[in-house]
Amino acid sequence: MLSTSEGQFAQPAIPRFDGHYDHWSMLMENFLRSKEYWSLVETGYDEPQANAAMTEAQQKRLDEMKLKDLKVKNYLFQAIDRTILETILQKNTSKQIWDSMKKKYEGNARVKRSILQALRRDFETVEMKSSECITDYFSRVMSVSNKMRFHGEQMLEVTIVEKILRFLTDNFNYIVCSIEESKDTDTLTIDELQSSLIVHEQKFHQKPVEEQALKVTTDERIGAGGRGRNSYRGRGRGRGRQAFNRAIVECYRCHQLGHFQYDCPTWNKEANYAELEEHEDVLLMAYVEEHEAMRNDVWFLDSGCSNHMCGDARMFSELNESFRQQVKLGNNSRITVKGRGNVRLQLNGFNYVLTAVFYVPELKNNLLSIRQLQEKD
Known part of the structure; x- marks a missing residue:
């Protein structure tokens, strides 16, 4: 966001500690590096002994370091809640404050090993859910991977790529085979893999054009000896799907030409249209497949x-x-x-x-x- 002075930008906000030390320490380190103050937190500065003789240049250098350290402490005081600061005994330098926060929330080597073991287990068991999209699946995998890297695990990109490919849903099986055959997973990046899978996922979601067509099925007996729409006895026999002339159709009730038995004018209109004798089966309606939705x-x-x-x-x-x-x-x-x-x-x-x-x-x-x-x- 631009300030009132053209070409100048507003100062970046100081990251507030919200209990998630891994994330906060990464943001805070980046913030202090941008201010060129990170060396004070990482290595600190040497305080001379009392009554030690110092040249004018050394004294000036020491005053500059103290001033910078006060600025870093000010950033840390703004980032850390008062109740947490009250638990930190040594607050003379920014390094002391930073090291105290690190010990409290990151833990010692034993705690780090325990956390890393839990993260390794999470990394091995995380798999794509059936209702999950590619973006969400990648987000979960990368979240665990980044935490493992933060705690000292060497996470190679090829390890993450192979893990993602192993635990995709069955819908992506043929895509995984295609990727493994056409690309070298040792050189395939995570971003390239995600982009490729998203493209295939979008194809899955393309809805086919709904075809409202019925499948007409005829009984073998209709074609053999009965009378269907396209098969007749006597005149018009065996026309199959060819066009037919209705004028030559013979009614089996009145034996007149030009109509079927169920169209016969002498037929009782109140009678059952569908109930004909067993030897004259008539297809009255198309057969709708049962798997079609109602x-x-x-x-x-x-x-x-x-x-x-x-x-x-x-x-x-x-x-x-x-x-x-x-x-x-x-x-x-x-x-x-x-x-x-x-x-x-x-x-x-x-x-x-x-x-x-x-x-x-x-x-x-x-x-x-x-x-x-x-x-x-």
């Missing part, structure tokens, strides 16, 4: 569905729950229709009403019958 707000267009179908009773504006039917799926299973009514939809600000919609509680997805929409038109 979406009450999504409607799928289905060219093989005989009626509109909805699985959520709350979407009906009118519902006759006394209506009962059986609907046969493409996988040869049956589900029960437990009502029929009207559903009101709102699309782009306009209200639409679907009539004669079957209420099927077991249905995982709402279906729009293309045939029923065409009949309405």
Whole structure:
């Protein structure tokens, strides 16, 4: 931040001791080095004996050292809380204050070894969590690594790189193999590794375009001897997926041309659309894979569905729950229709009403019958 004088910067804040000695000592050392006072803390200065003869230059040099030491002490007094300073007996020089803080909070060699052992254990056991991102994982590993370095452990960069690669989640297995094959881990830096893994992580999070398509499955019996949408007996036999002429389709009820049995005008409209004889299986609706998530707000267009179908009773504006039917799926299973009514939809600000919609509680997805929409038109 610039001060009122152009080109001058505000003085850096003195790091306050918050109980975390490792972090505070690093910040304070850097602060004192920037002021060119660190030598007073590290080595101190020699106080001459009483009544010792000193030249004028020596006396001037001693006065300068004392003045600098007073400045360092002032910084330390501002950084350390009063309750902590009261526990320090020797406060004559900045070196005495610094050494006392170091003994209190860093500990002696035995304590340091104990701390280092605990950090080594943490370093070996830390691994990436399934819900954790690369940045957070690297942050945890580097936090332990830096503490180990502070306590005297020789932490080579290749050691940290190999540790990170070993404990990534299974999603990164092929990436780890690719990195180990294409790059030399002895020369690979931590920053390069993190950058590479973040790029791959972003690819994981790219959502594929949702394809709202249904997989229509037909029973083998339909293709062999029954009548499906694309297979017929008599006229129009064995057309497969080729286009067909509806005019040549023969109804198995009235034996007239131009419509299927379930479209027959002589058929009782109140009869069950789905309940035909066993030897004439009809695909009435597309088979929705069970692993697809249920979406009450999504409607799928289905060219093989005989009626509109909805699985959520709350979407009906009118519902006759006394209506009962059986609907046969493409996988040869049956589900029960437990009502029929009207559903009101709102699309782009306009209200639409679907009539004669079957209420099927077991249905995982709402279906729009293309045939029923065409009949309405």
